[in-house]
Amino acid sequence: MQASVTPLLGELLRSAARRHPSHDAIVFPDHRLSYAGFSYESHSLARALVARGVRPGDHIGILATNRPEYLPLLFACVLIGAVAVLLNARFRTQELRHVVRHCDLKWIVTGNLHAVPNAERLLEAFPELLQDTARLALAGDAAPKLEHLVALDDTPRGPFEPWQDFLNSAEDVTEQDLICITDTVEPMSTALIMFTSGTTSMPKGCALNHHSVFWTAAAMRDRLSVVHQDVMWDPLPLFHMASILPLFALMHEAGTFLTDHTVDIDRAVKQIHEEQATFLYPAFPAIMADLIAHPDLKPETLPCIRLINNVAHTEVLEANMAAMPLATHISAYGMTELSGIASHTDPADPAEERARNCGQPYIGVEVCIHDPETNLAVTPGSQGEICVKGFSVFQGYYKQPEENAKAFDEAGWFHTGDMGSLDTKGRICFHGRLKDMLKVGGENVSPLEIEAWLSTHPGIAMAQVIGAPDERLQEIPVAFIELHPDARVTEADVVAYCAGQIASYKVPRRVIFVSEWPMSATKIQKAALRDRL
Missing domain, CATH: 3.40.50.980 (Rossmann fold)
Incomplete structure (x- = not known):
């Protein structure tokens, strides 16, 4: 994208419509635009x-x-x-x-x-x-x-x-x-x-300006060599950056975006075949696993697929590569605060390397690994907090000055709350989350959100929520609950209390009742709770 282009999202659409008016832009199974x-x-x-x-x-x-x-x-x-x-x-x-x-x-x-x-x-x-x-x-x-x-x-x-x-x-x-x-x-x-x-x-609420999203999408387009002929399948929710940013990247070249009302694997496989998709963006392991398991998705019948994007552990990415060997598998590092993505693996890198890192930051995006205690940069290969500068960084959390003060340091670095390192080639390696957050089926979930709601139950004295590993959803919420004396509350009662009040993916899948807590000097030790699972 030339620097003279005005980085407005509306111009992204106008430009694509001027250049390729009759080309398919958005395709649902039952609707085409x-x-x-x-x-x-x-x-x-x-x-x-x-x-x-x-x-x-x-x-x-x-x-x-x-x-x-x-x-x-x-x-x-x-x-x-x-x-x-x-x-x-x-x-x-x-x-x-x-x-x-x-x-x-x-x-x-x-x-x-x-x-x-x-x-x-x-x-x-x-x-x-x-x-x-x-x-x-x-x-x-x-x-x-x-x-x-x-x-x-x-x-x-x-x-x-x-x-x-x-x-x-x-x-x-x-x-x-x-x-x-x-x-x-x-x-x-x-x-x-x-x-x-x-x-x-x-x-x-993450506030994102036109400039940030426009150029992040352009950087994604450049890293992945997106072209006008690309047909991208991405069924993820349109209120997620995992759907919106790939769409914007595709629009830079006026490519075709395949989506659906919900994630339905039967319809997905049919759509991928009929539209001859070149780029699959399942993003999350559960969706990719369902695609691979589908009897009608045979790699040899889909030589058109050139790229598949997933975010997963190395072992999962390697298994995906083995199951779909004709496509190039890529991964990324990002979050909503970074306009979706800050880095992608280079499709030209060897497969064994693409399975082990998240790629170099996009050109124009800086990444530094800081010691969480001292806020000083660590040496290459050492772990610390992933911190980011550059055009992809959001404007801030809407009307939350205290959160913004925590997230941005005096030098302008955005602190992601994620643990990572940089290898000798400057590629990001993700090692987990510093922030106490769960990842449930692709959704970021704050334990405090669930704990805050559980604490409103008259029979619950204290609640702590942690993530338990789950093969399909990555993690599921598990609630440890201490009841008030004489309270009679069952696991079913807890689940029913959450239903309809918080999103379904936040409802605890397991409830463990406790009478005492593993404590440090001042805090409950969630690591010790995880050991009980």
């Missing part, structure tokens, strides 16, 4: 947003699973300089009440599709919405900035504007009116807020 169609729908939705009073800087929440309207709506937001706040479709009552208020959402677009009733969950989280159908201050003090709700599907109750009525409002704004707004969008303005769990009790 060309770049011309993608651009037209995005601009129409942008005009509708403007007609309804949305302006640059307004926060627009998208609460939905993967569906054809999702990406045009996202691009409609960034075209006019609004901030697309991509809400995890698995959030339930506690998370939704927190993020809607904390992130100052002015609008929420949602719906009920594919057995995920997001609109209903929003109403459960904000019963205030059913008490007053006025268009202003819909949720009162619970979400004082919230002004408007739009339903993607037929929603029988609540103050939702029907999707078609919203679409029709585009007629009130001309293309020239739209240009007057799109021309004011600046590369350093916030484009996206996406969520990650950390050491706080609730999801944190």
Whole structure:
């Protein structure tokens, strides 16, 4: 990508549509959108947003699973300089009440599709919405900035504007009116807020500007030699960077992006065959294992697949390479705070090396390994905290100055909370997490989030959550619980208490009741709890 290009996400779409209007952009099993169609729908939705009073800087929440309207709506937001706040479709009552208020959402677009009733969950989280159908201050003090709700599907109750009525409002704004707004969008303005769990009790909003995401996607394109003819299969949720960043990288070359409403391996294999995918992006071991096990996915019948991206332990990557030997297998290091990815393995490196590291940082991204105690750089090969500088680093956690002060040091390094090292070639080797976080089926999960909810149960005196290894999901949450005297609480009671209040992947899969805790001088020793598993 030439330096003269304006690094705006809206320009990424406009450029691709100008160069390859008839080429497939987004392909679902039951829906296909060309770049011309993608651009037209995005601009129409942008005009509708403007007609309804949305302006640059307004926060627009998208609460939905993967569906054809999702990406045009996202691009409609960034075209006019609004901030697309991509809400995890698995959030339930506690998370939704927190993020809607904390992130100052002015609008929420949602719906009920594919057995995920997001609109209903929003109403459960904000019963205030059913008490007053006025268009202003819909949720009162619970979400004082919230002004408007739009339903993607037929929603029988609540103050939702029907999707078609919203679409029709585009007629009130001309293309020239739209240009007057799109021309004011600046590369350093916030484009996206996406969520990650950390050491706080609730999801944190990561603010990402156009410049960071645009150039990180370009760097991914360059490292992996993405070309116009590439057809990428990535069924991951569109509210995840593991889906959004690969899409943006592909859009730099106007390639084709294959996705689906949910991860369905039968449909996936059919789609990979029919569309002749060249690049698979399962990312997580469970999805890759299901692909390999599928009887219709035979490597010799798919010579078109040139790249497969996964993030996994060395042994898993080596097994993937053996199962799909005709493709080049790559891995990466990243997180939402780094616009998704900071490094990728070089496809030209030998396979045995690609299985053992995460590659060199992208050009323009610096990585240094710091001693967690002294914050001094360590020698090559030594382990420490992975710290990052460069264009890929996010703007910060939205409205969380204390978290930002912890995350960024005086020299401007972002401290990832991950343990790693750099080999003699400057490639990142990941060794685990410093932050006490779980990785459940690709989702980052803060134990404190689960512990905070469990502690509200009247029978629970104390709860500690740790991760137990799981072959399919990498880790599963296990809750150690001390009950109040005379309390009668079962494992089933604990699970039922969590259901519908926190996301399903955060619900403990095991509950272990204890009467005493392994302690250091001041803290519970979670390592000792892990030894009990």
